[in-house]
Amino acid sequence: MKICGACELELPDGSYSVEQRGLRQSIRRCEECVVAGNQLVLMKKGRTRPEGDDCPICQLPLPLDFNQSSFNVCCMMRVCNGCTVAARKRGMWDCPFCRTHTPAEEQTLAMIRKRVAAGDPVAIYFLGQQYHFGTSELEKDMTRAVDLYEHAADLGVKDAHYNLGCLCMRGTEVEKDMDKAFRHYEAAAMCGHVSARHNLGSMESNDGNGDLALQHWKISAKLGHEVSLNKVKTLFMAGLATKADYAAALRGYQGAIEEMTSPDRDQAGEFTPSIINQM
Template sequence: PASGTSTLRIRAGSAGNNDQSTHFNIDRWVVNAIAAGVVFVSVSYSLFVGGVTFYDPNVNSTSRSPAIIMAAGVLALATILLKTQLSRPLVLVEACANCGKEPGDAVELKVCASCRLVKYCGVDCQRAHRKRHKGPCKKRTAELKEERLFTRGCQERPEEDFCPICTLPIPMPMDNHSGFYLCCMKRVCHGCVVATATRGTRFNVDCPFCRTPAPIMEVFISSSELAMVQKRVDSKDPEALRFLGDKYYFGRHGLEKDVPRAIELWSEAAELGSLEAHNRLAEFYLGDEIGVTADGVARNFSKAVRHWEEAAIRGHVESRHNLGVRECGEGNHERAVKHLLISAKMGDKSSLDVIKDMFVGGVASKDQYADALKGYQEAMEEMKSPERVEAKKRMKDMESWR
């Protein structure tokens, strides 16, 4: 380099012998470990030569000095070389996994989208290298999927599971502890609904979030009011798309049942980020026990699992629970517990109950059940508020009046 800094270049493959990765992540601790090993060997050799020479009665004093000096010299040389090498930064040279071309003005390398292990200079090289790369690519892709499925980030509930007013997570199942308002497509916890309605001298029926007069809740919507929902659908609101898909699927509120239209709306909502739409699609493709869905469509387990996994990765509690139950049903108890532990720690009582049953049945450990119970209790504690306690009390009173 122009600066005069020496570098240790690691060439990542060539056209003739590179089967897989074109770049390697070599951590500094690896180099330090190798350096320590070389120093150890050098010191051992020096001590051995010096010791044997010094204590050997057959070696006269005249012969001892050169041997000791040679051993000390080997140690000093090794130390100098290692110090020099360790001061050099590692520079990775990327190259095409097939032809070995390095990136430049006319060459732009693109990483394999599935495994992200190798790079190619073009589609032709990617196709030519496919046969050799297929096996490792599938293996690494599965590893990446597993990492995404159980990473820390997916153990946190999504933003839509939090009340937009008090910002606390809504207890599960959310339909029993919140109201869904079509005017703003927001889910508001019962604590904030009751607190807003009873504030002031009159009973307030405005939307707790957007203050729309006489808000339209999902349970009260009429066919004439679907026009407002359609406007949000036209603006590509994912929750509005999911909601309208529900109505087409069941044929409610003046809409004729139209399953293809429902699937189309759910698919679009899922692409735009609706986790509940992913769950709807998964349940649709799961079908029933006779091998078809309720609408005569062939069951597709792979599609169902893919939608559940996509939603679970982004924190959807019900999808995570469903994955755990499915794994348990197939006898994959270790993976089932991993899924159910995550959803239980998000506050899902159903997941906790399944882990308890697995513990009683001897396929889950006592520690796993204790971990799930502790996590569930902590999650429930985080969801408590005085307003929600008051709302729960009022709802019980209303039920007693019926």
């Protein structure tokens, strides 16, 4: 018995072609779904960014470049640089979202641990990052980092799935495991994680699955991922994607970029991230 990645039914092996039986569950389709052209669940979910990807102040989608936003440990919220600069111009020097006084560096870890103890999924993920990179006065500890990432992933934090996917794919800090990398990227992508979706396209391309790669890159391009757009363009120039594929990806990309743009963000772009953090 195998589960179909389109209808999600557990079906006898005879319900699949020999080719489909050899595929992993997320991209496997039973013969009935193949004939009907039923789309994989992996391709149906995560085609838009979730509300959690919006700046909590201006309600616009956060830029994909993390240098264009900042994370505040007091409220565990990421705020776009446009709103941060706008708040500073109005004389607000505390957290632009919750108005909490910016904690001293030695207080930061205590604040994080308090939220972790309360079961805050984002705080659990964030503490994992501190162990991963050896920041917030913590020594680098990959075992602890992975444990925290896995806990956060179980609680639905898509960034935790993404980081685990990156670790498993690279294999430099944890044991390389491409199957796990696929699973974590897929979980993140279905939650709307743009870079995870792009990476799935790259992995499928490396495995010779050009059609799947194109589908992934079209989705991530339409969510504002420039490298994905360039990948679709490359496929189009090589005759491996249609003009309609590239045109749709380009229109979606331009729309996503427009949604992430505002006068405040344009003005914030005149400053470097370090200057904004010092404001």
